[in-house]
Structure formats: C-alpha cells, structure tokens
Amino acid sequence: MTVTIKDVAKKAKVAPSTVSRVIADHPKITQETKEKVRKVMQELGYHPNLLARKLVTQSSQTIGVIRKMSSKYLLSDPFFPEALQGINDLLRAKKYSILTVNGEAEDEIYQEVVNMVQGKSVDGMILLYSQYQDPVFDFLVEQDFPFTMLGKPTEHSNKVMYVDNDNVKAACDMTEYLIQLGHTRIAYIGGDPKFEVHKDREQGYRQALIQANIQTEHIFRQEVSKENARNVVQQIMAQQPRPTAIVTTDELRAMSILSALYEQKLRVPDDIAVTAFTNSMLSELSSPPLTTMDIHPFQLGYETAKSLVDLLENPKMMKRNILVPATIVTRESCKKM
Structure with a gap:
C-alpha cells in the first residue's frame, strides 16, 4: 500500500500542507517540526514524488x-x-x-x-x-x-x-610579500584581462610595484600550455636585468612555469622564486612546494x-x-x- 502525505501528516500530528513545506525545506517551518516530520517519513518509508512536486510548484528544482x-x-x-x-x-x-x-x-x-x-x-x-x-x-x-x-x-x-575574493588586494599582498623578501624585479603571468579576475590581479600586481616605487613591470598574458610556458620563461630569462621572482595567477600556470624552468636548468627558489593562487594539493606536492594565495x-x-x-x-x-x-x-x- 502506497504511503501518502496524509498518512505522514496524521502520524506526525501536523497538517498535510506542513509536510509539503518540510519536503520543500521551507524556511518558515521550524527545525524541530522538520526533524519530527522527516523521522515519520523515514519510519513509514515515504518517498516524495519529486516530479509531481515540480508540476505543482512550477519549479524545476x-x-x-x-x-x-x-x-x-x-x-x-x-x-x-x-x-x-x-x-x-x-x-x-x-x-x-x-x-x-x-x-x-x-x-x-x-x-x-x-x-x-x-x-x-x-x-x-x-x-x-x-x-x-x-x-x-x-x-x-x-x-x-x-x-x-x-x-x-x-x-x-x-x-x-x-x-x-578581493583579487586586487590578494595580488597586491602576494607581490608585496616578494618585495619584502628583497625582490625588485618581479614578473607577472596571468590570463586575459577581459575576465575580471585576471584584470583585478594584474591591477593588484601593478599597485604593489607603484607603492614600492618600482618602475619596471614584466607582464605576460598567456594560455596554459607547456609550449606557452617555455616561450614565457625564455622571454623572462632574456631580459636584462632579468626578473628574480614570478607571480602566477593560478596553479596550472605555476606548474607549467615550474616545468619550463626545470627544462632550463633553473632552480626554484635559488635562481628564481615562484608563487601561485588557489592552494590545492598540487601546491603542496609540487617540487618545490609552492607559496600560494589560498582563495578558499x-x-x-x-x-x-x-x-x-x-x-x-x-x-x-x-x-x-x-x-x-x-x-x-x-x-x-x-x-x-
């Protein structure tokens, strides 16, 4: 025999409309009532007809x-x-x-x-x-x-x-961290500024340089690939004087840059420092482990x-x-x- 909303309402001693609201997780139903009704639903083996509910509420859920x-x-x-x-x-x-x-x-x-x-x-x-x-x-x-x-x-x-996140502040903080370590020639490797996140992080990088009275920018906008990373590293190494640190806007870019630096027999951080954004397991397990901005x-x-x-x-x-x-x-x- 099929269990209905009325059966649940009767045993829980509430109105059928209350059971419907519990199923919909309505914010005006108290947590105590929700727990009581859900317990009865479980005891009776009641399973909501989600399709019917969607038709009634005009919601796709x-x-x-x-x-x-x-x-x-x-x-x-x-x-x-x-x-x-x-x-x-x-x-x-x-x-x-x-x-x-x-x-x-x-x-x-x-x-x-x-x-x-x-x-x-x-x-x-x-x-x-x-x-x-x-x-x-x-x-x-x-x-x-x-x-x-x-x-x-x-x-x-x-x-x-x-x-x-406040991406301007986050990128500014990361760049300032490198400046505090003594770096004054810092490269930035990010994405297309038509996306707000890349525009803001590039702005934060620039802001930190201005505040430290550093005149030279090294900005590279690239898609993520091994070939792109090789090209960027070659351009960075060709600059005189060359940058001693790199700010990347995500872990994939950072990983591709680390790989390209390794190919060039450049040591991190002895020859050049590298940072990233996100802070997943990738950063912990990279060689060396990456300094990152944890954006949660x-x-x-x-x-x-x-x-x-x-x-x-x-x-x-x-x-x-x-x-x-x-x-x-x-x-x-x-x-x-």
Whole structure:
C-alpha cells in the first residue's frame, strides 16, 4: 500500500500542507517540526514524488551552472572541482539538481542559456566567471532571471549578487610579500584581462610595484600550455636585468612555469622564486612546494550557491555581495634575496 502525505501528516500530528513545506525545506517551518516530520517519513518509508512536486510548484528544482571554459581545463584546474563541490554540497542539501554548461564557443553557450531560461528547465543560474561585455550576463539581467556569480561583475554590480575574493588586494599582498623578501624585479603571468579576475590581479600586481616605487613591470598574458610556458620563461630569462621572482595567477600556470624552468636548468627558489593562487594539493606536492594565495574555492562555491537559494526563496531580498578573505600560505618556492 502506497504511503501518502496524509498518512505522514496524521502520524506526525501536523497538517498535510506542513509536510509539503518540510519536503520543500521551507524556511518558515521550524527545525524541530522538520526533524519530527522527516523521522515519520523515514519510519513509514515515504518517498516524495519529486516530479509531481515540480508540476505543482512550477519549479524545476534545478540550477544551471555556467562556465566559459573547456571541460578538459575544468577537470585539470583544481580551483573548479573544489568550487563545484561547494556548490553541490549546498544545492544537494536544498534538494536542487545541477545542470552544467561548459565550453569555449560563446554563441553556443549563449543559446544554451537562452533555451534553459525560456524552456524553464532551471530555477536560477550560477555564473562561474565574470567577463567584460558578456552576452549571457546581459541576457540574464534583461530577463530579470535569478542568478548569482562567482566573481565580481564588470557592470550592474548593484543589481547582481556575487561572491568573490578581493583579487586586487590578494595580488597586491602576494607581490608585496616578494618585495619584502628583497625582490625588485618581479614578473607577472596571468590570463586575459577581459575576465575580471585576471584584470583585478594584474591591477593588484601593478599597485604593489607603484607603492614600492618600482618602475619596471614584466607582464605576460598567456594560455596554459607547456609550449606557452617555455616561450614565457625564455622571454623572462632574456631580459636584462632579468626578473628574480614570478607571480602566477593560478596553479596550472605555476606548474607549467615550474616545468619550463626545470627544462632550463633553473632552480626554484635559488635562481628564481615562484608563487601561485588557489592552494590545492598540487601546491603542496609540487617540487618545490609552492607559496600560494589560498582563495578558499570551496567556500566561494558554497556561498555563491547559498546566495542563489536565498534569492529564490525570497526574491525581494536586498542584494548582497560576499568577499571571502584570501591568505598567503608560505612554502619553499620563495626565499629571501
């Protein structure tokens, strides 16, 4: 015999509507009532009909997660698995499924997002990037569709909820750390500044040099690959006088640079210091272990997902932005001059 919501409500001594709200994890139901109803559901072996619930509530119970990057890079860069784990942990607790869109072709990603919104296949979206003049961002703002961002938006920051680090300060702090060790010729290796994170970190690098009255910049913008790393290292080594330290904006770039330096028979940190961002196991296990800026990817993802769920539950809430502190983790890839 099939157990129904009425059966659960009768044994838990609550109204059927209360059971429905417990299933939906409604914020106005007390934790005590939720625990009591869930215990009865377990005892009776009741399993919610999620499809029926979605039809009644006009909710897909699904969140779209968008990233403009190939799946191969997403799996290689330790930042994204950790951030996605934070997103997944929060959404799973709130009974949401995840629909991901990855890729490098902007037109295809844009069309997928349009289809998801118009087809009502997602209740909200999380953008795992912030890009200048992004058609996906513009579309979501125009449609007034619920979304949050992992990363500071380039515009409409008063209309959008986002979670980020203070990337200008983080890069400035990392560069200042190298300056305090005695380095005055510091190279910066980052990505395309059309993405806000790279623009901010490049700005932070420049800011630290200005504050230390260092006139010379060494800025390299490159995609992550062994060949690119070799070319950059060759350019760095050819400069006179050559840089004695390198700030990289993520662990993949740092790993490719370490490999290229090794090929050139250059020792880290004796010949040149190297730093990175993220602070995953990669940094601990690299040779030598990397000094990194810990940006707490899991927390970034978790808070981004939580902000979206809060917005879905309370569409009129005041928009909020969260900055997750970043901290330097010192290891053997740097030393005093």
